[in-house]
Amino acid sequence: MNRTTRTTRAVRTTRAAAAAAGLAFGLVGCDAAVDQVDKAMNETYQVTYEVTGKNVDSIEYNAGAGTATEPKLESVQKPTLPWKRTVTLKGIAAPTVVPIAVDPVGAEVVCTITYQGKVIKEESGAGIAAATGCVAISPITG
Incomplete structure (x- = not known):
């Protein structure tokens, strides 16, 4: 060699x-x-969803069932407003609340997601059909 x-x-x-x-x-x-x-x-965490407005027909929200990538949303029909729900989510599951309001005279909807006393997402909509969604990033991801 x-x-x-x-x-x-x-x-x-x-x-x-x-x-x-x-x-x-x-x-x-x-x-x-x-x-x-x-x-x-x-890791688990809690968020509080709130929906206010008028003529809200339904609310769908992530209550922690399913997986982070495919959550199973729960639904409330004809909710009494203001509507409020605290849920426990896990890991990277995205806090999600989607209110839908329909009224020919005018609908209004506001949704918020609160984590540890701080609003992490807020959205609003108005009109004949008002559908808005609050989707936040999991607060434990950093």
């Missing part, structure tokens, strides 16, 4: 060792990230 071949092999071996070390260090960091995601996915 000549000197050039030995040098080439040494360089390749060094590169392979460096790549393996980098991968090992990367996996350690990856483990920490996975731990953080697992913790966030299992």
Whole structure:
């Protein structure tokens, strides 16, 4: 084996060792990230939905059933206003409340989502048909 071949092999071996070390260090960091995601996915939090206005026909909201990517929404028909509900959600599940109001004279609707005493989302709509939705990012995701 000549000197050039030995040098080439040494360089390749060094590169392979460096790549393996980098991968090992990367996996350690990856483990920490996975731990953080697992913790966030299992952590629960409470939000309060509120709907006000007039002529609201229905309200759909995420009450915590289903999954974060496919929540099973609950529905309330002809709610008494003001309407308020506190729910417990998990992980990255998005707090969601969607009121729908229809009236030929005029409908109005306001929805809010509150987390730990602070409004994290508020929307309003008005007109013959007023459908608005409050969808917030999970407050535990950062």
